[in-house]
Amino acid sequence: MFRPTIIRQAVRVARSPTSSTATRSLPSLSSRAIHSTCILRDKVDEDHDQLKEGQFARTDPNVEREHNEEDLPSSSPAQGRGGLHFKRTLASFSLEGRVGVVTGGARGLGLVMSQALVISGADVAIVDMNKEEADKSAKQLVESFMAENPGADRIPKVTAHYADVSSQESVDASIAEILSMHGKIDNLVTSAGFTENFEAINYPIDRVRKLWGVNVDGTWLFANAVARHLMGRKAPGSLVFIGSMSGAVVNVPQPQAPYNASKAAVRHMASSLAVEWAHAGIRVNCISPGYMLTALTAKIMVENPALNKQWTSLIPQGKMGQPEDLMGAVTFLSSDASAYVTGADLRVDGGYTTT
Numbered sequence: 001m002f003r004p005t006i007i008r009q010a011v012r013v014a015r016s017p018t019s020s021t022a023t024r025s026l027p028s029l030s031s032r033a034i035h036s037t038c039i040l041r042d043k044v045d046e047d048h049d050q051l052k053e054g055q056f057a058r059t060d061p062n063v064e065r066e067h068n069e070e071d072l073p074s075s076s077p078a079q080g081r082g083g084l085h086f087k088r089t090l091a092s093f094s095l096e097g098r099v100g101v102v103t104g105g106a107r108g109l110g111l112v113m114s115q116a117l118v119i120s121g122a123d124v125a126i127v128d129m130n131k132e133e134a135d136k137s138a139k140q141l142v143e144s145f146m147a148e149n150p151g152a153d154r155i156p157k158v159t160a161h162y163a164d165v166s167s168q169e170s171v172d173a174s175i176a177e178i179l180s181m182h183g184k185i186d187n188l189v190t191s192a193g194f195t196e197n198f199e200a201i202n203y204p205i206d207r208v209r210k211l212w213g214v215n216v217d218g219t220w221l222f223a224n225a226v227a228r229h230l231m232g233r234k235a236p237g238s239l240v241f242i243g244s245m246s247g248a249v250v251n252v253p254q255p256q257a258p259y260n261a262s263k264a265a266v267r268h269m270a271s272s273l274a275v276e277w278a279h280a281g282i283r284v285n286c287i288s289p290g291y292m293l294t295a296l297t298a299k300i301m302v303e304n305p306a307l308n309k310q311w312t313s314l315i316p317q318g319k320m321g322q323p324e325d326l327m328g329a330v331t332f333l334s335s336d337a338s339a340y341v342t343g344a345d346l347r348v349d350g351g352y353t354t355t
Helices: 004-015 037-047 108-119 131-148 168-182 205-233 257-280 295-303 305-313 323-334
Strands: 099-103 123-128 158-162 187-190 237-242 282-289 345-348
Touching: 099 108, 099 168, 099 205, 108 123, 108 131, 108 187, 108 237, 108 323, 123 131, 123 168, 131 158, 158 168, 168 205, 187 205, 187 323, 205 237, 205 257, 205 282, 237 257, 237 323, 257 282, 257 345, 282 323, 295 305, 323 345
Parallel strands: 099 123, 099 187, 123 158, 187 237, 237 282, 282 345
Antiparallel strands: none
């Protein structure tokens, strides 16, 4: 409630013909460059092909892309990241004596994260639906390590394994093969996954189920298989799920509702299992990358430079990430350096989700 005296004073000021505001000299409106909203809007329409309010915050049904496993380009290990160094760092970042499993590890982000584990001292089992590509990548990782670490006392063991991550039987067979070759599993990185772009009302349901089968079921099946193994050994371990910033925000302009939902599921699955398995010393965390310039993304950018410009314009750092930008994140969450970190979602997105 306003006090009566304040109201009376306001009324007197409003009625006074000689109020202070009336005596001020105002700048002439004719001296300013004034543009009406209508004129500005007409100019924008003319210059930018009928732009509409909110257009850059919406999905565009014209952006459509179907995932095709056969069209995926090959990847190569990062160069100059794994040589001997003499700079001081925490010993707790070391993965010496550990065995890590990386699903989707034959190329792209999965291959670079496999390399990060190898550089940090771990033996690695690469799991991929393309066994031939996985074999090639496993060989390249060892060759790259040897070239950058001449005279190393120990050469990491890197093996390749087939799995359809959406199949319980295939996952179990892959885990059994890995254990027969490595003897144990300490770390898991679930990088197997894909995205494609269709507007929701035209998205074929069989493709939605396939996407969720790989992105969600694949994460669930491998996580449970590795957790059962760790509990059977009564050993601690670290599981790192690869989510996406798309699990927290809606990307534009590409429509990808099923993918976004799948990554939100992966992110919350990590939190839920972190709580459920904490008693067993099993940590579960999530890495949510932003736009990363993989070989596949680079191919898309060449085909659609306008999309590249729109994406980078929304990133505070003004650029897409490099796959190598995930090396430190996956090593941190896999190692004892993050011993008290579980259930976390580490976003590596150049600040995209902060705006």
